[in-house]
Amino acid sequence: MHMPLEDTLGLNLLAANQHQAEHNREHFDAWQLLCLNVMSSPGAGKTSLLERSLAALATDLQMAVLEGDMTTQLDAERLEAVGVPVVPITTGRACHLDAAMVSGGLKLLKQRLDPASLDLLWVENVGNLVCPAEFEVGEHRKVALLSVTEGDDKPLKYPVMFREAHCVLITKTDLLPYLPVDIARIEAHIRAVNPRCAVIRVSASSGEGLAAWHGWVRDQQAAVCGPFARATSPTLVTA
């Protein structure tokens, strides 16, 4: 009779994904580009914002987009129209991007350009406030969008997403005059789950806040890729 063995692991449940995410990040660091993972519930305005931001930042940053649209290539087509290379990632029925899917997207991207020529790689995640927060894809920073039409309780209902974000964008602020919503309450609820992240009010329609948002993006790009950036890639996993 064998006694059962017990291995103490202390391994992340998502270790397999974490390892692939670390691998992706090593590539990003070798290419000296900033990778931003853009997440929100469906329709919060990720693609609309990207259209504006790509157009504004293209003057001095080389960019590409990995587009995790769930069923159609519509979003990818909208962004290509701006003149930035877009690789649609087929997610099947998955409700989030994982690191392996992004790795697949990188292979397609490499067929079109040399990633080392890029300064910034955007990943538009699948519209979902839940699991994208737990599946790293190798990004340097997480950006979460919350539109003013979604109500002020979302940060408390989906706290993990807003806790993990480095920057939360409150979108569609041009609609505020027509809505019975208090933006100060939205901000307070974001702060409640994440006192440290940047919180920026933006509107892709009116252009409000875009300068501040693009300032944040440039700061991150400089911090990750600039002359004073850390030379070696930090490891992603601590657990």
Add this chain to the structure above:
Amino acid sequence: MHEVDMTKCLVLSMQEWRQQHDPVTPQVQTVHLQVGTFTCVEPDQLVTTWRAAVRGSWLDGAELAIETVPLVGRCVLCNGTYSPDPQQAYRSPCCNQPMEEIVSGRELRIRSVDYRLPEPASPSATTAPQAPLATAAAV
């Protein structure tokens, strides 16, 4: 139902662990998980999706034992720990501070695995080795 994807990833993570024992395949009895309440995972759903996912695989019959880890915050002013309450915007009751530091509740961890190694193949061998009792080091 993102637990399905979580389970797929858990199975892949278990596969990474299994490779340590190559070429033999451990017979896993129980996988002990720690799942924090401040995560996207619903333990009951994870157990259900796990049973379906491992059926017919090398993990068939392995049970998930999930320990739920409550959310604990640390107050930045007095350094005391507290149970953050969403109704109170997660603020510390002692000093009314925002939830800066999370002590626990974010765990998504495979804590340990109970398993047996299969009996050695040759019953006539004189020096049938005992299954090693070594415990893998914590990561």
